[in-house]
Amino acid sequence: MKYFPVFLDVAQRPVALVGGGAAAVAKLRLLLKTEADITVYDPAPAAQIRAWAQADLLKISKAPLTLDQARQAQLIYAASEDDSCDARTQKIAQSAGTWFNWVDNLEQSQFITPAIIDRDPVTVAIGTEGTAPVVARAIKRDIEERLPQNLGALASIGQTFRSLAEALPFGRIRRDFWSRFYFSKGPAAYDAEGVAGAKRVLHELLAEFKSASPKPGHVDFVGAGPGDPALLTHKARVLLHEADVILHDRLVDRRILELARREATVIEVGKTGFGPAMAQDDIHHLIVEHVARGAQVLRLKSGDPTVFGRLDEELEAIAAQDISYSIVPGITAASAAAAALGRSLTRRGRNSQLRVITGHDMAGYAEHDWRDLAKPDAVAAIYMGKTAARFIQGRLLMHGADPLTPVSIIENCSRPDQVIRSAPLNALTEALHNLAGPVVLLYGISPRTAVSHVFQPQEADLCL
The missing domain is CATH 3.30.950.10 (Tetrapyrrole methylase, C-terminal domain)
Incomplete structure (x- = not known):
């Protein structure tokens, strides 16, 4: 990863954009989604930029960007579509020590602007480090279709409810509560009744989850396939995202483990032929221990768990404890x-x-x-x-x-x-x-x- 993704607070902070043509307009369409204090530096900006200025969405300076102004800016964009002008802007930004982006010039930029999915305050940023913009657009389109249009409004409503939701146990129960609100009950209630409907559903869900019996632990024995993450089954991907604890073989590809939630506990229980290995009884103990705490455990095995995966031994260990389980096959080597x-x-x-x-x-x-x-x-x-x-x-x-x-x-x-x-x-x-x-x-x-x-x-x- 060459570029580290971050979300920068630009509310009420100066952002400078040098240029007034088509490239500037395209970049401003994105920047105007923020609460930044935007100034466009161009002697004759396009009509669209002048219209935005008349609507008090940005300011226009017909004078060039100065070093003092560059020092005050949090970000500087060069979008004049003139190499010599953009190079001068770059030198000023470097002298000021301000982060700089030369539009459509990856090599000369200190940062890049990702493709954005805007469900304010929910924002999804997609980047390919400038290598494949068409891929970023395709991913953006796919995610746009999946996320409810009212997700941003629901997130704002949910934020006001977070202190009440803390009454629920941390972990799977609380995740299930929020998942039901954001992707099931909430969108329908908001579409039908607006903010009042969404708030009503939150209180109903909280009462339901408070009174519900704690979910027992469970273990899924899942095949990770031969290595390529693209060969994972859809069910395996879903369970990777839902698991509280992942116990994985040594040969499971790191790219597959990256699909797990960041909060999940990930433990290698690997074996090496004629070499170092975790004892099988210790693996049994880990499975039983975490399930006893109510965790959703994913026992992730290379290839298919039913092929030389010592699956029967682990099934016998959990059967003695009356633990529920499922088996998800994988592509064997x-x-x-x-x-x-x-x-x-x-x-x-x-x-x-x-x-x-x-x-x-x-x-x-x-x-x-x-x-x-x-x-x-x-x-x-x-x-x-x-x-x-x-x-x-x-x-x-x-x-x-x-x-x-x-x-x-x-x-x-x-x-x-x-x-x-x-x-x-x-x-x-x-x-x-x-x-x-x-x-x-x-x-x-x-x-x-x-x-x-x-x-x-x-x-x-x-x-x-």
Whole structure:
């Protein structure tokens, strides 16, 4: 993040804009939404600017901006559409030490003005650091359609009620109260009866929530998918926003965790194969402890929680405490890896089965029906197989697998740093060299898409 978003108090404070043409008019349409004391510096401003001045919405100075005036201003905009004039304004602003924006010149500006959604006093600012204005406009349009037009009025009414609402317990109950007011009961009452209707609904909701029994805690077991936040399900996104406590696996992408509420408690309960790990009993204890406090707990697991996620163990732990739960599936790594390869996991005439196996389990390297896996038509998605690769390779070759059986290797599947490699079975361990991220192996499937490297067996490996 190059630009840190802030909301600046400009009420009754000087803001200077140098320029009087179309660029100035466009910027003033936004600035006039504020309570700033705006002065336009231009000898012959456009008719629209003169009309605003006649309506006492701003002042016009036909004399140039001086250094003293620049020092008094909180913000300075250069919008003359003349490079030499705007450069002079920039020098004055720099000498005065005042924040400066050169309209449509990102490189020469100290700050940028975001796209704004105005539901005063509710304001949504959208920025792309000047890289993609069309994206900001598209986001603005989508949010505009979702937010009630009367949201600003409801926010002002709600502000006067906040001290009364503090009688409700902090956390989920209070959030539910305000959510019902702003997005359900409030808009309808305001449209029908105005301010009086909105205030009536607030008192009714407060009485309802005060008399309601406290909500019991609950846990949602949610699949975070392979890494790309765009692959999260809609339900997973909703629960991320609602959760009071998030207990997440080590491999959950940080971008996904950014979708959580800022007030949520976020705890990593990660495990590393053959490395540091939080004990499973400790994870059980954390879930039960937070649910007992009435929290809405999100147990966020990489991929799909039902695939090598130790889900049953956690379900058994909460069942003993009679805790309510739900399971939200996610896209598992095998599906994402096949998509990355441009392949299907099953194909008529190639494989009538798909095995989903793990490279190691609680006892160490995992044993499987190697003779069956060594058959020519076998296809398997191998999770956690990087450390166990030589063991897997040896077992398959020992039981008659073709040394040239294709293996696709996908590291950091679906993430920006995704790596795809391809190797025959007898070059598998070499192909895994220098891969530090999580890896899924697709045994019996070769990539259709481009790969970073195709490994060939060394001469000494041919006898394996």
